[in-house]
Amino acid sequence: MDKANDIQHGANAFRWAPPKRRSAVVPVFLPFHGCPTRCLFCAQHSQTGVKDVSLKNILPKFKMLLEERAAKHEDAPELAFYGGTFTAMPIGEQKLCLDFAAGLKERGLVSSFRCSTRPDCVDRAALARLKAAGCATLELGVQSFDDVALRACRRGYGGREALAACARVKEAGFALGVQLLPGLPGSSPEDFVNDVQIALSAAGADMLRFYPCLVLRGTELEAAWRDGKYMPMPLDICLETLADGWLKALKAGVPVIRMGLAPEKSLEAAIAAGPHHPALGTRVMARALYRAVESAARGGKLRSLQVPQNCRGYFWGHRGELRPAWAALGLTPDAVNFVQGETVSLC
């Protein structure tokens, strides 16, 4: 069966089955390790809640944690090295991490492992190193494929280089994750939707992450914002923009494995401005479902709607924010039935 969700304009039923991440991930955050520069929007210490780490100290702690999980007969998770530029870390540090992860995999303590890096730091030698160690997935912090936005952020590479990096990762046989940042300086909501399309088609992403650009304290972006040189994307526009991107991914059958930065006490305190909300992901999915139904209804009113049971938690939107929109489509709460399965049926 086709993994994509075929949401057709004017259809009275369509499949609604957002693809899911397969196994749990245990992240090892290595803030700024290997990063050639500090990107103007990035504050890894606040984002991850992890201060400077020494690999020699933290790896044994993760080993213990994974042994405890195994002793409790929990499914082996995936291990992930996040928070920096893995493939630009000194070779000795990369080797330490890769040997560590390969050893855990051999013992069955993790099912696989992945790491994140930048598009300009994945040459063939780096990919060969990861492959030899058994790494399965590489996530690229592409941020955007748009040259104007990339230049405004001084990322140091262009859209063409980002695409070439995606191609190298795929050719080397890795699953490719693409991270995108809507609301970057120099970019528009349309640029983000275009970026999603490129990630899904030309780049061949196997999974996506959407991290709306926030103004975090201590970053260059904060200074630009305070000087009036940068305006973050308003939350409402961000939700609609993410819904556009999320729907594209859904139709392509590609999972969006994260929307918005993970909640962290240190992150909450660090946000100076920007489209942040603790329920960002479900607010986006609620809008996306509404859009899909509205499009299928093709301007007509609905008498009733059958929706998969697993949409119940977000169907009406955060604190019922979509009730007026559903009412405008003709739907009252008693006309919505949550049912088993993966089909949305209009009537």
Ligand code: SF4
């Ligand atoms: S965005 Fe990525 S490359 Fe830039 S400083 Fe943050 S972790 Fe490093």
